Amino acid sequence: MSRPLLPALLFALVLAALPAHAQQNNQQNKNTPYGSYVQDLYGSGNQDNDQKPATWQYDKKYRMLGKGPAHNFKTGTNPLPLGMQQIYLVRKEGLKNNEAALRMMTPVSLGGCINVAPPVIKMRKSANMLILNIEDGVISVNKKPQYGHFQCDSGSHTASADLILNRDELIQDNIRSLSFQASNGAMDVYDVKVTPDRLTLVPRSTVAFVPYAASTKLDPLVYDFYPDNLVILYASSAPEGADLSAQITTLAQSKGLVESTVLKNGRGLYFIDRTGALAGTLAFDANAFIGTVRVEETYQGPDGPYQQARAVDVYAKRPGTLD
Secondary structure (H helix, E strand, O other), X not given: OOOOHHHHHHHXXXXXXXXHHHHHHHHHHHOOOOXXXXXXXXXXXXXXXXXXOOOOOOOHHHOEXXXXXXOOOOXXXXXXXXXXXXXXXXXXXXXXXXXXXXEEXXXXXXXXXXXXXXXXXXXXXXXXXXXXXXXXXXXXEOOOOOOOOOXXXXXXXXXXXXXXXXXXXXXXXXXXXXXXXXXXXXXXXXXEEEOOOEEEEEXXXXXXXXXXXXXXXXXXXXXXXXXXOEEEEEOOOOOOOXXXXXXXXXXXXXXXXXXXXXXXXXXXXXXXXXXXXXOOOOOOOOEEEEEEEEEEEEEEEOOEXXXXXXXXXXXXXXXXXXX
């Protein structure tokens, strides 16, 4: 064999041995306590990961679409907690005196340029139960360009919906309970106690539908059916703990009001306006100044504490949202 062919032959033998040597090392690595993880971490002969396309974060499959006729928003993210609702009984403008509104509200409030679709409530009756199927509200981010002339309501947004309950129908149909059923399978049952004067909901469970604890009402699940001519008198600037009921009653009587015997569920004194002078003119959630009463307050002077009378304004209003 000639000398020039010898180096070439040795080089070919080395190349032929390399794959077998690499395969032997690969098998040895798999037998280590770390398995193939060491190879994946530091690189291996498999290049599949390098060939995978990058994820497009705006792909429709990663975004939630609104459902139902009220959800006509474009595709968008939905940061609301699914299946969670806070519930409480409220009074709304336009309700009859035998109706109550059951409000369902998501437990979060969001700000920014967003569109909000409320929860969708479907109701059906089964024996002595009302079954409420609730689809979650949808929030869609408004992606319009934020130019100077662009009008965007960037305030606080909450997804909520109201279900109107009729007292007479509840009594006539002998409804004893409400079953709240979320679209994700969560369910709670509330007992219904209704009389001509009051509606009360009592929870058996509060897994997903919970009473609204932040309500200023003493009990967010109690609703009183007031007559149309009821007005509430109150003195918002009165000192805390001051009893002005006698003076306010005297002032009310001078205006032709008669003290009410209906159930009371809030602050203030309740009266019946037989003439309709106030009840017939006051707008919902509005008030009217009707006079003043006087309260004795203690002041600190150079010679010690002394008493001095102060005028306190009294206002009248119709029963409001949380009365």
